[in-house]
Amino acid sequence: MTSIFLSENIREDGSIVDEEAFNGAAASLYMGGVDTTVTSVMTFILQMLKNPEVQRLAQLEIDEVVGSDRLPAFNDMQDMPYVRGVCAEVWRLTVVLPLIPAHQTTEDDEYEGYHIPAGTTVFANAWAMAFNPEYFPDPYEFKPERWLGEKVHGPHPTDFVFGFGRRICPGQDWAEKLLFIVVSSMLSVFNIQSSVGEDGKPIPPNENYSLGFLRQLGSSQCKITPRSLKAASLLENSVFAK
């Protein structure tokens, strides 16, 4: 976005058209997009360490749909219900902004017996939605199968973790695609496993999210290794492809 804008908006004297507004737009996207996506990917890795069986089932699906001659592509998403379920659970358990930033009602409203006058500041509680046991039994468990076929009930996490209304996250579409491609690509070529400590036991992953407006997850010591020689060369070819 920055390079396209600059290529079209530098004047002959070197000054930039609407520089201040553009600075704000670029900085907003950076600030809105970095910690949120990193925390989501870290949650994915954490859950793979905790749920090896989920990892195995997702890899089975990826192998069936994609094979081993290429990496997954965006249009594989429709054929991968289990991987979509993995992504849904990552969104739900990450719930990166547990309290959606302040909104204001534009008109009087009524909700479950409460009168909410126009102009009221309202915070939507995404955390309560994500972990509501009525919708999601065993809410803290990572269960992609919740999202398969008949068993689906409750709102999809992407309908609430990105906020609501006119100020809804402008990065939602990008973030959803990013998570799918990261999850499917990583699982197609890597095994994600716990490291073994000096005592011969698996080192437990770090599950501590920071408290605050935005949840962040620190790193875990783990092993991310190519699933096969073929996977390693596929990866090398894609990284070094011109």
Ligand code: HEM
């Ligand atoms: C990775 C997952 C992400 C989640 C869960 C997320 C979540 C949110 C939420 C809950 C809001 C507040 C919405 C509201 O007030 O109703 C928001 C706003 C925003 N997000 Fe995201 N976001 C994510 C990724 C991104 C990305 C990738 C970008 C940019 C490339 C981005 C840019 C923004 C910006 C600029 C705002 C402020 C919008 C405004 O106030 O008008 N976000 N995001």
